[in-house]
Amino acid sequence: MDRLGFIHEKLDIKILILFVLRRLPGTVEPETLLELCMFDGGVGYFDYSDCLSELVEGGLVAEDEEGFRITEKGARNADMVESRLPYSVRSKALKLLAPVAERLERAALITGRHVVDEKGCTVELSMSDGEGQILGLRLLCGDEEQARRFEKKFKKNAEEYYQKIMELLEE
Numbered sequence: 001m002d003r004l005g006f007i008h009e010k011l012d013i014k015i016l017i018l019f020v021l022r023r024l025p026g027t028v029e030p031e032t033l034l035e036l037c038m039f040d041g042g043v044g045y046f047d048y049s050d051c052l053s054e055l056v057e058g059g060l061v062a063e064d065e066e067g068f069r070i071t072e073k074g075a076r077n078a079d080m081v082e083s084r085l086p087y088s089v090r091s092k093a094l095k096l097l098a099p100v101a102e103r104l105e106r107a108a109l110i111t112g113r114h115v116v117d118e119k120g121c122t123v124e125l126s127m128s129d130g131e132g133q134i135l136g137l138r139l140l141c142g143d144e145e146q147a148r149r150f151e152k153k154f155k156k157n158a159e160e161y162y163q164k165i166m167e168l169l170e171e
Contacts, residue, residue, distance in 0.1 A: 018078035112151030
């Protein structure tokens with residue numbers, strides 16, 4: 001059965017994966033990366049999975065518990081070969097990447113982490129404007145589950161919390 005789309009060869013699939021990761025400002029979830037690479041009808045899931053595994057094994061892509069990101073080696077290689085992708089594929093990929101890149105940029109500016117030690121569980125929440133930290137909170141939590149909930153809520157609503165704190169301080 002003939003595939004649709006412009007991407008068929010494993011090398012082209014690898015280049016597409018690197019092209020996508022090169023333009024994202026951080027680690028991307030596996031499901032999101034899959035969606036961003038499968039828009040061309042020529043890319044099959046199993047070929048995609050094989051290519052991604054080979055890129056990780058070759059040190060061009062790094063994988064951690066949050067997802068995938070391009071390595072320095074991968075970025076250098078992508079710069080050299082991405083012009084091999086058809087212009088229409090690159091254009092379509094860039095359109096699909098824009099909202100994901102925006103979400104990842106925001107996520108990089110808003111952080112939350114927790115630490116469990118002999119004193120208990122502490123959550124640290126932070127928001128930056130790209131120049132420096134504009135809000136930092138350190139709270140003692142009842143337990144690790146509460147700390148995780150605080151992290152999740154803060155990451156989702158950081159701008160609103162910042163605004164409320166500013167309003168409370170201005171009263």
